Amino acid sequence: MGNNQAYTNKPRAILHLDLDAFFCAVEVLRDPSLEGKPIVVGGASAERGVVAAASYPARKFGIHSAMPMIEASRRCKDLIIISSKHGMYKMYSKVIMGILRAESPIIQQVSIDEAYLDLSDEIDEWVQATEIARKIQLRISRDIGLSSSVGIATNKMIAKIASDFQKPKGLTVVPPGTEIQFLAPLPVKKIPGIGPKTNERLAKYGIYTVADMAKISEDKLIQRFGKLGQAMSQWARGIDDREVHEEREIKSVSTERTFAKNIDDQRALLDILENLSHKVADELKKKKLMAATISIKLRYGDFTTFTRQHTASDPIDDGKEIYRIASRLMVMNWLPGEPVRLLGVGGSHFVDPQGQLSLPL
Numbered sequence: 534m535g536n537n538q539a540y541t542n543k544p545r546a547i548l549h550l551d552l553d554a555f556f557c558a559v560e561v562l563r564d565p566s567l568e569g570k571p572i573v574v575g576g577a578s579a580e581r582g583v584v585a586a587a588s589y590p591a592r593k594f595g596i597h598s599a600m601p602m603i604e605a606s607r608r609c610k611d612l613i614i615i616s617s618k619h620g621m622y623k624m625y626s627k628v629i630m631g632i633l634r635a636e637s638p639i640i641q642q643v644s645i646d647e648a649y650l651d652l653s654d655e656i657d658e659w660v661q662a663t664e665i666a667r668k669i670q671l672r673i674s675r676d677i678g679l680s681s682s683v684g685i686a687t688n689k690m691i692a693k694i695a696s697d698f699q700k701p702k703g704l705t706v707v708p709p710g711t712e713i714q715f716l717a718p719l720p721v722k723k724i725p726g727i728g729p730k731t732n733e734r735l736a737k738y739g740i741y742t743v744a745d746m747a748k749i750s751e752d753k754l755i756q757r758f759g760k761l762g763q764a765m766s767q768w769a770r771g772i773d774d775r776e777v778h779e780e781r782e783i784k785s786v787s788t789e790r791t792f793a794k795n796i797d798d799q800r801a802l803l804d805i806l807e808n809l810s811h812k813v814a815d816e817l818k819k820k821k822l823m824a825a826t827i828s829i830k831l832r833y834g835d836f837t838t839f840t841r842q843h844t845a846s847d848p849i850d851d852g853k854e855i856y857r858i859a860s861r862l863m864v865m866n867w868l869p870g871e872p873v874r875l876l877g878v879g880g881s882h883f884v885d886p887q888g889q890l891s892l893p894l
């Protein structure tokens with residue numbers, strides 16, 4: 534019992550790694566003449582696109598991801614706009630995740646350029662986590678040529694805040710027992726989970742820093758913020774019990790309908806397709822994903838089934854747009870008049886609304 538107790542009380546060593554301005558850094562790597570220049574990576578269309586990623590020199594102009602490209606160009610006359618090459622970023626990401634995997638069997642990739650590692654069982658002394666972090670950062674910079682920032686703490690929340698603490702090329706270590714001290718002076722919006730809206734609401738109550746938040750009782754936080762309030766109370770005390778685990782990848786979002794009676798009327802089929810397209814759009818929005826590839830599935834009365842897909846130049850989550858692609862795929866591939874028993878619509882090849890590929894493995 535005594536030994537077990539000691540073991541379970543051993544503080545966890547969680548590492549969070551985030552690549553610095555990843556998409557832009559890859560572009561600079563491929564074309565060194567871009568070094569030090571204000572560049573942004575974004576969608577194909579300069580008029581309608583949004584910034585997916587901005588280099589540090591571009592950020593000096595107040596340019597940030599999710600900003601309309603037009604606004605970004607207005608802020609910086611010399612801005613270099615590069616259309617994003619997701620396939621290439623994914624390739625780099627895979628190699629980097631391989632480097633991480635070599636250091637710990639427990640790794641959770643949370644986006645194309647971000648991952649958690651649980652080093653607890655890899656080390657005897659907590660401080661050894663720092664050596665592993667340095668080794669990883671060195672390998673990523675020496676072998677790949679990219680820079681990264683790392684945070685190490687006893688839980689995921691604090692490790693993530695720490696990796697953002699001294700970007701770029703940062704290494705921030707929050708040793709066991711110093712969690713509250715580290716968090717206290719930080720603005721509450723630094724806590725992942727507190728977005729701009731919640732931040733505003735907290736400000737109305739005079740809660741600006743984590744220390745302010747820690748002064749409010751859990752009951753009061755729950756009374757004002759419901760379930761989120763309960764989480765806030767934990768966050769303010771530096772508590773986060775979430776484990777590092779491989780997340781099951783969402784590969785596609787799709788929906789389909791089998792008809793009670795086969796349908797051979799084009800208008801009726803298109804109506805159903807439209808309905809399915811909006812359902813896929815709702816699902817994408819709920820999961821905060823945008824799909825670059827839209828597919829349809831069609832099964833004839835004799836059970837012959839085919840799928841067709843189209844990859845859009847810009848990822849989408851809009852029902853009308855999904856329907857536009859899906860209906861074209863159907864009209865081009867359906868044998869007119871042939872009875873259909875099942876119709877489906879799907880979205881895949883995801884990009885999150887910040888323009889970074891989600892769950893890319």
Ligand SMILES: [Mg+2]
Nearest residue numbers: 551552554646
């Ligand atoms: Mg990053």
